[in-house]
Amino acid sequence: MFEKVIWMFYTRIKQFFSAINSTINSKDQHFILLYLNLKEQKLFFDMDVPTQKHCLNVAYTCWELLQNHPKINKEVLLKAALLHDCGKKAGEVTTLHRVAIVLSQAFMPNFAKKMIQQGQTKSAGTLSNAFYIQSIHSNRGAKIAKKAQVPASIITLIEQHHDHLNKNAPMELILLQQADNAN
Numbered sequence: 001m002f003e004k005v006i007w008m009f010y011t012r013i014k015q016f017f018s019a020i021n022s023t024i025n026s027k028d029q030h031f032i033l034l035y036l037n038l039k040e041q042k043l044f045f046d047m048d049v050p051t052q053k054h055c056l057n058v059a060y061t062c063w064e065l066l067q068n069h070p071k072i073n074k075e076v077l078l079k080a081a082l083l084h085d086c087g088k089k090a091g092e093v094t095t096l097h098r099v100a101i102v103l104s105q106a107f108m109p110n111f112a113k114k115m116i117q118q119g120q121t122k123s124a125g126t127l128s129n130a131f132y133i134q135s136i137h138s139n140r141g142a143k144i145a146k147k148a149q150v151p152a153s154i155i156t157l158i159e160q161h162h163d164h165l166n167k168n169a170p171m172e173l174i175l176l177q178q179a180d181n182a183n
């Protein structure tokens with residue numbers, strides 16, 4: 001348990017510093033154009049740059065994990081990785097919001113619950129709304145992806161990317177969560 005908390009903080013600190021310096025380079029651009037069609041690219045670029053970079057890093061980790069899983073549908077997993085956080089649009093959950101959310105959830109869970117409730121009716125960009133968006137982003141992302149006619153298999157992965165894994169969980173979801181947790 002203690003190791004898990006330490007690992008979570010290590011990952012969040014790493015995320016924080018990479019978010020501050022995040023830019024999309026030409027290698028990233030090439031990867032996005034290779035795996036996402038125009039409608040999917042719109043979903044990708046509707047996220048802020050730190051979230052775009054996070055999704056790219058999740059996709060690159062998935063790419064590495066795929067080397068040991070040749071039977072998995074590469075297109076499905078990489079598209080899902082690139083789009084998995086599309087339920088958080090630019091300006092809604094900033095890097096500082098993310099720090100506040102992670103710390104509150106770890107040390108003040110009741111406060112976090114209150115913020116989620118309050119945030120439902122608050123405008124985008126406020127701290128409480130960021131708590132709310134963070135809490136619903138998997139389901140919201142699945143709805144946004146459905147509207148953009150993303151294939152059903154990818155929508156399911158977006159919807160379940162924070163769900164508890166049961167013993168029947170598909171390998172694509174296991175790898176997506178593994179890559180998400182590492183980035």
Ligand SMILES: [Fe+2]
Binds near residue numbers: 084085137161162
């Ligand atoms: Fe997420």
Ligand SMILES: [Fe+2]
Binds near residue numbers: 054058084085180
């Ligand atoms: Fe993520």
